Amino acid sequence: MLFVSNPLKSSRGQSFGPAIPKGYVLGEFVNYLDAAQLVDKLVSADFAPAKISIVGSDLKLVERVRARLGYGRVALSGAMTGFWLGLLFALLIGAGIEVSPEGGVNYLPDQFFSVLVIGAGVGMLISILRFALVKNKRSFISSQMPVAQRYEVIVPEEDAAAAQKIVSAGAAS
Numbered sequence: 360m361l362f363v364s365n366p367l368k369s370s371r372g373q374s375f376g377p378a379i380p381k382g383y384v385l386g387e388f389v390n391y392l393d394a395a396q397l398v399d400k401l402v403s404a405d406f407a408p409a410k411i412s413i414v415g416s417d418l419k420l421v422e423r424v425r426a427r428l429g430y431g432r433v434a435l436s437g438a439m440t441g442f443w444l445g446l447l448f449a450l451l452i453g454a455g456i457e458v459s460p461e462g463g464v465n466y467l468p469d470q471f472f473s474v475l476v477i478g479a480g481v482g483m484l485i486s487i488l489r490f491a492l493v494k495n496k497r498s499f500i501s502s503q504m505p506v507a508q509r510y511e512v513i514v515p516e517e518d519a520a521a522a523q524k525i526v527s528a529g530a531a532s
Contacts, residue, residue: 385522441481
């Protein structure tokens with residue numbers, strides 16, 4: 360007889376990877392903040408946090424446009440990145456610090472700041488060139504995030520009565 364084991368379960372029955380929690384749906388909400396408030400209420404009443412899950416359903420990808428993108432913004436962003444890389448490089452190589460043969464240490468701030476300025480300039484130049492050479496460039500900056508249309512707060516079936524008691528006690532006050 361041939362036995363085939365489930366590749367997503369270990370020999371002890373532990374599952375590998377994420378799984379959608381099953382249990383009692385304590386509440387259903389249209390936004391995440393309302394679901395989080397219910398979880399806060401449960402946790403503040405000493406309900407075990409590890410037993411609570413918030414499950415989002417009907418995911419949509421939402422892209423929010425944040426700003427217009429042009430050469431000025433690209434240059435500033437590149438200069439800031441180059442400045443930080445220049446600072447890191449200057450600290451690593453000890454730019455602006457001179458040790459004399461007698462063991463004396465002299466600080467030369469102009470050398471240190473020149474490394475920062477060169478780093479900012481190189482970062483700016485690279486960013487502008489990269490922006491200019493991209494064929495299908497976008498003229499805006501955006502951020503993307505998944506958003507659910509519905510959120511459920513789920514607790515294990517064996518703890519549903521205790522969780523429901525906490526929720527109804529909070530609603531009565």
